[in-house]
């Protein structure tokens with residue numbers, strides 16, 4: 001699909017994707033020490049319609065960590081995820097299967113539907129997910145091998161590389177919603193940045209890829 005501007009009146013432009021899949025993992029962590037292996041504890045994805053800018057569907061599950069089953073106070077303070085929210089949840093391999101079923105049910109495995117993940121930074125898909133798949137001894141899916149790092153997209157528009165999500169929100173004069181470092185809330189804020197850049201006429205392109 002050729003991308004073109006509809007005008008400078010704030011109207012959107014045609015995108016090269018039908019859906020943006022905004023993803024933001026939260027993982028076990030501690031203040032001073034690096035937890036090994038680090039494990040995903042929140043797996044949220046928003047399916048953002050590139051034409052209507054609406055969130056058409058949400059995948060959201062908390063994940064029970066196996067190697068460090070007890071969340072540190074630091075982790076709970078950072079993410080807002082309390083022990084009760086991960087106890088009795090499915091562990092990663094099951095959630096990963098559920099996610100693929102959601103992809104299927106949403107029509108996102110249909111090759112005629114163009115979608116791409118959007119993350120804040122490269123950590124989620126370049127580092128955390130590959131390590132989690134190795135830890136859990138599951139094979140990753142090819143759809144996770146390319147993504148849009150919203151920080152790079154933001155830099156394309158503003159010529160300033162942002163440190164994180166908060167400076168992008170400030171730079172775009174967007175209100176921060178929810179709690180910072182809650183995965184689902186981070187997704188909402190990242191989605192708002194995606195929509196704002198679309199409104200400004202930016203045409204998104206893939207800018208992250210597994211080596």
Ligand code: AMP
Pocket residue numbers: 024025026027028029030031078079180181182186
């Ligand atoms: P974020 O998407 O920025 O909320 O961070 C994703 C994950 O990175 C968190 O769930 C933590 O595991 C880790 N993380 C983020 N910020 C910190 C921090 N200041 N100290 C330790 N770990 C962090």
Ligand code: MG
Pocket residue numbers: 024025120186
């Ligand atoms: Mg993040």
Ligand code: MG
Pocket residue numbers: 024025026181182183186
């Ligand atoms: Mg987050």
